[in-house]
Amino acid sequence: MSYRIELASSARAACRSAWCKTTGEKIQKGELRLGVFVTVGEHQAYQWRHWNCVTPQVMENIKKSLDNLPDDLDGYSELDADKQQEVAKALEDGHISDDVYKGDVSLNRLGAKKPRASKTKKEGKAEKQETAKEEAADEETGKEKSEKPVAAATVAGSKRSAEALADEAKPEADEPTIVKRGRGRPKKEEGSTTAKTEKANKPSAPKESKPPLPDGVKRGRGRPRKNPEVVSPPKDPGAPKRGRGRPRKEDSDPTKVTKPKPPAPANGEKRSRGRPRKVQEE
Secondary structure, eight states, rough: OOEEEEOOSSSOOBBOOHHHHHTBBOOTTTEEEEEEEEEEETTTEEEEEEEEOOHHHHHHHHHHHOOOOOTSBBBBGSOOOHHHHHHHHHHTTOOTTTTTSSSSGOOOSHHHHOOOOOOOOHHHHHHHHHHHHHHHHHHHOOOTTTOOOOOOOOTTTOOOOOOHHHHHOOOOOOOOOOOOOOOSOOOOHHHHHHHHHHHHSSSOOOOOOOOOOTOOOOSSOOOSSSTTOOOOOOTTTTOOOOOOOOOOOOOOOOOOOOOOOOOOOOOOOOSSSOOOOOOOOO
């Protein structure tokens, strides 16, 4: 793994340290930065961070990968004398100076770990004793921890009176059950069923017999006619058939003269098509 130190040529690179990631702080142009050359898939690039954000663990990794420090560090020879002196001192100490270190100063040493926020033994013991007392009291009263007596149920800022609390403590009276209305047609009462059975047991009146039809006439299907005695006479087979459509109206005007049809041609000649020509009288 190769390292490079230089002055930032632009303000586009973001710092890879944890505290700069949360704030979104970028490395400004001209600031001293340290880059680690990494390979991600098919891409190779430097990951930059402020020189003042370099942790003691990164310093240890630089010492392990480079033998002759600080001359073997890429870009060290391009820095001015002041920057070279600052970098050489930090590499020799193994950490950045506490005055300029951007992270937690208590962690600016190799092997330093963040202390856990744990309770003291006394606090833990007192808390256990309190919980044991509460459990014993709950067992005696036969109630759960979350339940409290009505007399002691006072909420801060509430304006409920003692009468309201007493009313709540009283057992609830039996409320009338509400019968939900079912879907569909409602059931009939018993009286209607008895009336129905009586109607079914009632003897029915005798049915009237149908009058006989004359000879040669068949009874048609469907509802019978109102006057079955009136029967239409049978049709004459030799009578001409009635044509379809509306019948023609006879000429009621006697003055109207109808044109006679022209005579048929003689000697077997065919009549020409179209309207006949008018004969001019001499």
